[in-house]
Amino acid sequence: MxxxxxxxxxxxxxxxxxxxxxxxxxxxxxxxxxxxxxxxxxxxxxxxxxxxxxxxxxxxxxxxxxxxxxxxxxxxxxxxxxxxxxxxxxxxxxxxxxxxxxxxxxxxxxxxxxxxxxxxxxxxxxxxNELKNEKQLRETIMSLFESTQDLFISTIKSLAEVIEAKDAYTYGHCERIRDNSLLIGKTFNFSTDEMRDLEYAALLHDVGKIAIPEAILNKPGILNETESEIFKTHTTKGVSILSHIKQLKGALLGIKYHHERFDGRGYPEKLKGTEIPLVARIIAVTDSFDAMTSDRAYRKSIPLATAKEILIQEKNRQFDSEVVDRFLKILTI
CATH class of the missing domain: 3.40.50.2300 (Response regulator)
Structure with a gap:
């Protein structure tokens, strides 16, 4: 043979x-x-x-x-x-x-x-399959977008599934972030274009993980300093992957800055307060909430009530207090 x-x-x-x-x-x-x-x-x-x-x-x-x-x-x-x-x-x-x-x-x-x-x-x-490198990834998404908007949305969802397939602990994560982020966006009276950008950013916020070693993504324990620095590059790698697609320009800020902290101690640029784009402040809350309430390689999920308490404790530290308040109100409905 x-x-x-x-x-x-x-x-x-x-x-x-x-x-x-x-x-x-x-x-x-x-x-x-x-x-x-x-x-x-x-x-x-x-x-x-x-x-x-x-x-x-x-x-x-x-x-x-x-x-x-x-x-x-x-x-x-x-x-x-x-x-x-x-x-x-x-x-x-x-x-x-x-x-x-x-x-x-x-x-x-x-x-x-x-x-x-x-x-x-x-x-x-x-x-x-054919998405073997960043160049092919960009070309495939661009060609599909040029056909129809509906097909583009399907492609974005498929790409989110590829991300989740690499990280065994994030199945369904991107769509949950999308759903919760859009609920928050509605409370801010986002325009149609702003809602579209928020949807794309939420679905693709972790696209840079395609370029992160799976041994790091699925490590059953705390990352060491070297691994942590590599992991943090997923925000800027995500922007690099998608930056040539003009239809996604409005989503790039959410992708790049969703790990910034309200107190200025986040990454990649240590932005503070309202320097952080609102779309990124929204995704920061929904992403962290979903991470807390889902099983991860390094820990089990925590109860919903505990996750809510952590959001409250981190108001004006990790999170924008107004975004947290609006999200908690949605969760009680």
């Missing part, structure tokens, strides 16, 4: 014993495995055979993992890259994510984690 691309892995590391161990374990799991001791040898393999996944160390002789990653994303964009490193830092993690790495794993390698990550690479490709 011929080997498919999805079953072929290239493992790159200058440690011979690690290469042999990796090949043994991955082969046992049904993958065809090629190994290389440096980036240059890896490029030679890539020229001969298609690989679904490349697992590579960063620090190697002749050609580094960063250099190899750059070549792969330029010449073989359909191949996913998992970085392995002994000394993780925020700068290293962020730079490799910017270069296009799918995920990173810290040495010594936990092979169960590596196998899970490789499996998720295959799952992600199946879920995204």
């Amino acid at each position: 011929s080997i498919t691309k999805e079953e072929r892995i290239l493992f790159v590391d200058d440690d011979k014993m690690l290469r042999e161990l990796a090949k043994k374990i991955l082969t046992r799991e049904g993958y065809e495995v090629q190994t290389a001791s440096n980036g240059a040898d890896a490029v030679n393999y890539l020229r001969k055979l298609p690989f679904n996944t490349v697992v590579t160390d960063i620090h190697m002789p002749i050609m580094s993992g960063d250099e190899l990653l750059t070549i792969i994303k330029s010449d073989y964009p359909e191949t996913e890259v998992i970085i392995i490193t002994t000394f993780p830092t925020i700068d290293t993690a962020v730079s490799t994510m910017k270069l296009g790495a799918y995920d990173y794993i810290i040495k010594p390698i936990n092979f169960d984690l590596l196998l899970t990550t490789i499996a998720k690479v295959n799952e992600r490709k199946k879920l995204l």
